[in-house]
Amino acid sequence: MSDWLKRFLPFASLVVLCVLIAAAEPKFLSAGNLAGVARQTAVITIIAMGMTVVMISGGIDLSVGSEMALAGVAGALLMAAGAPPWVGVLGALAAGAACGLANGAAVAALRIPPFIVTLGAMGIYRGVALLATDGKAVVGLPQSFGWLAEGEVLGFVPVPLVFVVLVALLTHFLLSGTRAGRYCYAVGSNVEAARYAGVRVSRYQIMFYVFLGALAGLAGAIESARLVTGQPTAGEGYELRVIAAVVIGGGSLSGGQGSVLGTVVGALIMGVLSNGANLLGISSFTQQIVIGAVIVLAVTFDEFQRRRLETLS
Amino acid sequence: MRGITKSFAGNSVLAGVSLRAAAGEVHALVGENGAGKSTLMKVLAGVHRPEGGEILIEGRPVHFTSPADALAHGVAMIYQELSLAPHLTVAENIFLGREPLRFRPLGVVAKRELNERAGRLLEDYGFRIDPRAVVGRLSAAARQLVEIARATAEARRVVVMDEPTSSLTAHEAEDLFRLIRDLKGRGLAVVYISHRLEELGEVADRLTVLRDGREVYEGAWGELSQGEIIRHMAGRELKDIFPPRAAQRGAALLRVEGLTRKGKFEDVTFEARAGEVVGLAGLAGAGRTELVEAVFGAQPFDGGAVYLNGAKFNAPDPARAVGRGLGLLTEDRKRTGLCPDQTLARNLTLANVGALVKRWVLSRGREREAAREYVERLRVRPPDPERVAGRLSGGNQQKVLLGRWLFAGSRVFLLDEPTRGVDVAARAEIYRAVNRLAEGGVAVVMVSSDLPELLGMADRILVMRRGRLVAELDAKRTTQEEVLTYATLEEEFEIRNDE
Numbered sequence: 001m002s003d004w005l006k007r008f009l010p011f012a013s014l015v016v017l018c019v020l021i022a023a024a025e026p027k028f029l030s031a032g033n034l035a036g037v038a039r040q041t042a043v044i045t046i047i048a049m050g051m052t053v054v055m056i057s058g059g060i061d062l063s064v065g066s067e068m069a070l071a072g073v074a075g076a077l078l079m080a081a082g083a084p085p086w087v088g089v090l091g092a093l094a095a096g097a098a099c100g101l102a103n104g105a106a107v108a109a110l111r112i113p114p115f116i117v118t119l120g121a122m123g124i125y126r127g128v129a130l131l132a133t134d135g136k137a138v139v140g141l142p143q144s145f146g147w148l149a150e151g152e153v154l155g156f157v158p159v160p161l162v163f164v165v166l167v168a169l170l171t172h173f174l175l176s177g178t179r180a181g182r183y184c185y186a187v188g189s190n191v192e193a194a195r196y197a198g199v200r201v202s203r204y205q206i207m208f209y210v211f212l213g214a215l216a217g218l219a220g221a222i223e224s225a226r227l228v229t230g231q232p233t234a235g236e237g238y239e240l241r242v243i244a245a246v247v248i249g250g251g252s253l254s255g256g257q258g259s260v261l262g263t264v265v266g267a268l269i270m271g272v273l274s275n276g277a278n279l280l281g282i283s284s285f286t287q288q289i290v291i292g293a294v295i296v297l298a299v300t301f302d303e304f305q306r307r308r309l310e311t312l313s
Numbered sequence: 314m315r316g317i318t319k320s321f322a323g324n325s326v327l328a329g330v331s332l333r334a335a336a337g338e339v340h341a342l343v344g345e346n347g348a349g350k351s352t353l354m355k356v357l358a359g360v361h362r363p364e365g366g367e368i369l370i371e372g373r374p375v376h377f378t379s380p381a382d383a384l385a386h387g388v389a390m391i392y393q394e395l396s397l398a399p400h401l402t403v404a405e406n407i408f409l410g411r412e413p414l415r416f417r418p419l420g421v422v423a424k425r426e427l428n429e430r431a432g433r434l435l436e437d438y439g440f441r442i443d444p445r446a447v448v449g450r451l452s453a454a455a456r457q458l459v460e461i462a463r464a465t466a467e468a469r470r471v472v473v474m475d476e477p478t479s480s481l482t483a484h485e486a487e488d489l490f491r492l493i494r495d496l497k498g499r500g501l502a503v504v505y506i507s508h509r510l511e512e513l514g515e516v517a518d519r520l521t522v523l524r525d526g527r528e529v530y531e532g533a534w535g536e537l538s539q540g541e542i543i544r545h546m547a548g549r550e551l552k553d554i555f556p557p558r559a560a561q562r563g564a565a566l567l568r569v570e571g572l573t574r575k576g577k578f579e580d581v582t583f584e585a586r587a588g589e590v591v592g593l594a595g596l597a598g599a600g601r602t603e604l605v606e607a608v609f610g611a612q613p614f615d616g617g618a619v620y621l622n623g624a625k626f627n628a629p630d631p632a633r634a635v636g637r638g639l640g641l642l643t644e645d646r647k648r649t650g651l652c653p654d655q656t657l658a659r660n661l662t663l664a665n666v667g668a669l670v671k672r673w674v675l676s677r678g679r680e681r682e683a684a685r686e687y688v689e690r691l692r693v694r695p696p697d698p699e700r701v702a703g704r705l706s707g708g709n710q711q712k713v714l715l716g717r718w719l720f721a722g723s724r725v726f727l728l729d730e731p732t733r734g735v736d737v738a739a740r741a742e743i744y745r746a747v748n749r750l751a752e753g754g755v756a757v758v759m760v761s762s763d764l765p766e767l768l769g770m771a772d773r774i775l776v777m778r779r780g781r782l783v784a785e786l787d788a789k790r791t792t793q794e795e796v797l798t799y800a801t802l803e804e805e806f807e808i809r810n811d812e
Contacts, residue, residue, distance in 0.1 A: 176675075176677075177675050178673065178674070178675055179666045179667060179669075179670050179675060181675070182659060182662075182666045182675065183666070185652070185655055186652045186655060186659070186663055189652035189653065189655050190648075190651065190652045190653065192648055192649045193650055193651055193663075194663070195611070195630075195632075195649075196611060196631050196643055196649045197631070197664040197717065198631050198632045198634070198635030198636065198664050198721075199632065199663070200632045256652065256654045256655065
């Protein structure tokens with residue numbers, strides 16, 4: 001019963017939210033506005049897919065916003081030096097994956113709590129991005145690069161949305177159709193039990209952080225394409241939105257729980273909230289307060305459920 | 314205490330126990346592991362609440378809601394597991410929660426007075442410990458003494474000591490016994506739990522023996538010989554829940570040679586053959602769990618070697634041990650066994666997910682099929698592979714975890730307390746499964762504190778005492794008394810080898 005409620009609640013919230021906003025401002029439902037929501041939500045959703053995996057395994061990564069900026073800058077620098085866009089995108093992916101590797105290695109090998117490791121990493125990666133660009137935006141990117149953010153497939157589907165769908169399918173397959181997915185849930189549910197069952201815990205933890213880092217890199221490339229510059233200040237505060245998307249979608253801060261579909265819905269709730277607020281003229285400052293409150297609510301709900309499970313067992 | 318009952322998760326731990334401790338008397342409480350001694354004392358100290366029965370202090374019934382509440386009534390307990398705050402000083406620990414204050418409303422601690430009072434107390438007890446020392450830097454023995462000082466400083470009526478000498482040297486134990494006599498002289502009642510019958514002779518006035526959550530003997534110390542006490546501790550009848558087994562003994566699948574880990578186990582050598590169940594008996598803390606976990610690669614060891622199928626294999630981690638056909642059913646299901654919020658099927662297949670994967674893709678159909686097969690074989694109730702494992706009963710959780718190693722196709726099973734906290738019906742299923750394993754040519758090493766279980770299931774019983782193998786007994790010919798004697802007594806027995 002409560003499992004069912006937990007799965008259903010995010011969907012219900014999203015629908016109610018859309019109905020309320022559409023009632024207050026009919027422009028919300030226009031094709032142009034919805035495509036805009038999709039574009040704005042894409043970057044958060046892509047990172048949130050990776051975050052879902054890391055959080056199911058019992059970890060967390062606060063450095064995703066900085067990773068994204070560093071990766072975006074790395075890709076932009078490559079392209080500004082004359083590399084073609086696809087090399088720039090691969091460069092961004094590689095830079096993000098490298099950040100993830102460093103985070104994962106510190107968490108798994110040095111056994112430092114992920115919260116602390118990635119809090120530090122958040123500052124380090126941001127600093128590297130600012131140093132590499134002297135704090136200025138990287139300009140002179142090829143025009144064709146803009147397609148990654150502004151292009152359309154089949155004449156009406158935004159390119160970022162295509163990436164969101166591909167990444168979501170890949171992540172869903174990873175979690176439900178592979179050995180790594182099984183281990184991910186097991187490690188997050190009880191890391192010692194997983195170790196005693198013969199799971200090479202460190203190896204998989206590192207893999208999950210690399211996966212998240214690569215996705216943050218992809219998101220960084222898309223963000224650079226949207227701005228047609230490499231911004232070392234991109235993605236500030238994104239970690240909050242990304243984690244919120246996972247938690248609202250039923251992911252647990254204590255690991256073992258979460259799903260791709262839930263996170264997508266969570267990210268959409270965040271996107272629709274902020275779009276609706278803009279349409280209704282609510283300030284972005286107020287939006288931050290709302291986002292924060294929603295996270296606390298979602299975590300409280302999750303904690304409440306967990307205690308119930310514990311008293312059962 | 315009168316007619317105390319208590320159960321955990323449906324398993325009765327105390328079934329109507331009574332205990333009378335008189336002022337100025339040391340009351341010894343003995344029993345096998347799991348007999349209910351510690352639980353009974355935790356009820357007395359306000360840690361657990363009894364489900365039935367009553368506690369009377371000086372004739373008046375009391376209901377403790379917390380350890381602080383019990384302390385307010387003059388009942389103090391010294392815990393087996395140390396419960397000191399490691400970053401505070403000795404004096405701060407002793408007076409934790411009742412520090413002498415200056416400027417009472419502000420709650421400023423009177424540091425000098427605190428240290429002086431603690432110093433006087435330690436001196437009175439004859440403990441040579443600096444009250445200003447940080448507890449975390451003290452030796453285990455010194456910490457134990459601080460714990461004793463803390464508990465006794467406030468106790469006005471009853472002091473409970475649970476295995477207080479386990480980390481003390483002989484000399485420090487002497488200090489403790491002197492303190493106990495002193496407490497007695499001050500008119501306190503002391504309840505003293507110990508496995509070591511010799512040391513009880515030093516201080517005990519009366520004796521209560523617990524078995525299976527009931528008191529089976531109560532009388533003055535000295536009425537019974539040590540042998541008779543042991544018989545009372547053991548004295549269960551063998552039930553016929555141990556089905557017969559027709560296993561062919563084969564080659565030695567596991568051989569442990571001179572395995573040593575300082576402070577835990579020393580120079581342990583034994584082997585387990587295909588089709589054989591080897592029992593490992595001993596008291597809590599004898600090093601059995603550390604030993605099997607070292608074989609499995611989950612805990613370190615300093616010296617010696619493990620051979621699987623005759624080839625040397627010192628497992629560096631559980632992953633490689635599992636790869637070589639070892640399986641460990643751990644002692645602590647919650648901590649190292651179950652993934653509580655995952656489904657039964659996922660828990661069951663965790664050690665062999667590879668068998669469900671074909672060309673990178675995991676087959677859910679196979680997962681369900683495998684889970685269903687083992688659920689049926691082990692009669693897991695309810696037989697629903699998609700049920701969240703944390704919602705199964707303890708016995709059924711244990712069956713799933715045993716099923717994990719069956720599915721992994723392990724050749725050597727290390728079972729650590731496989732039926733702890735498991736109801737009788739589930740026990741019988743586990744015994745049947747173990748027998749079938751042995752008949753199928755698997756080697757089983759079974760650690761158990763349940764002696765009837767070891768006698769009923771094992772072919773040979775190895776007895777460990779304080780990290781050493783002290784006896785190897787033929788399960789068909791030995792008795793519970795004999796096993797307990799080897800496990801308990803401190804005399805210098807010659808190691809007997811039946812082979």
